[in-house]
Amino acid sequence: MKLLLTAAGISNASIRNALVELLGKPIDEATALFIPTAIYGIPGGAQILQKVISGSLGDPFCQLGWKSLGLLELTALPSMKQELWVPMLQETDALLVGGGDCQYLCYWMQQSGLANLLPSLLQKMVYVGLSAGSMTMTRYGTTYGNHTLPAESKKSLDLMDFAIHPHLDHEWFPDNSMANLEKLAATLPVPSYLIDDQTAIKVTDGTVEVISEGNWKLVNP
Template sequence: MKLLLTSAGISNTSIRNALVELLGKPIAEASALFIPTAIYAIPNGADLSRRVIRGSLGDPFCELGWKSLGVLELTALPSIKQELWVPMLRETDALLVGGGDCQYLCYWMQQSGLADLLPYLLQKTVYVGLSAGSMIMTRFGTTYGNHTLPAESDKSLGLVDFALHPHLDHEWLPDNSLASLEKLAATLPVSSYAIDDQTAIKVTDGTVEVISEGYWKLFTH
């Protein structure tokens, strides 16, 4: 399993180098699929999705110079025959999973069938998460509540045995101070990484490595 769990995208050279190492080839020779689903559950989600795809919002993610880039919308997949999209996934080098609402993203990962496929896909494909797209792979997720999903819906898939708190000390997110995240981490049954937007967590077959040109903190029990 090859994961690159970022806070804000491919925000610096160290994270970009980690991505290239996981791909085993230059980005210009790799194909990618972008999953925007999580962003639709937050205000102005459709426009934010457009801006992420164009590269006019945040750090580089879709606009990294991929050989090819497609968009995979999870909410559409239950109405499409699997033979139309599963082979495409298997041939893709990187799966780019955008941010937004963890609970909404997790629900559609499960409803679409992608969650069941991930353990097999990620033997070859590199999973690159951004914010909520990173958090759902861990043991902790959050929700904005701008949807009508059942309250008990899962907020994460738990493919790795730690929690992740992105956007540490971000100026737009006062609740993401180190002190606040430390209190939150104390309520969780697993270790937690708090990472800023210049940091990512690289997971290779169970081996966890912090890639950072910024600031991060590991909270253990």
């Protein structure tokens, strides 16, 4: 299983090099699918989505120079036969999962059937998460609550036995100070990685490595 769990995308050379290592080939020789679903759970999501795809907001993610880039919208998949979209995933080198609302993303990963397929897909494919797209793979997720999902809907898939708290000390997220995130991490029963936008968590077959040109901290329970 190969994952690159970022706070904000491919924000520096170290994270980019980690992505190339996981892919086993240059980015311009690799194919990617982008899942935008989580963004619809926050205000102005459609406009944010356009900027993320075009590369005009945040760090490079979709606009990394992929050989090809496709869009996979999870909310559409339950009404489609799997033979229309599963082969696309099986032939793709990287799955790019964008940020937004963890609970909304997790719900549609489960409803679409993608959650059940991920363990086998990730034997070959590289999973690249951004913010909520990273958090949903761990034991901790958040929600903006701008949806009508069942109250018992999970916020994360629990595939990784740790938590990620992204956007450490980011000006857009005033509550994400080191002190505040440390307090939050202390309430969780699993290790927590507090990471800024220059940091990512690389997972290779269970081995966890922090890739960073910024600030981060590991808080153990």
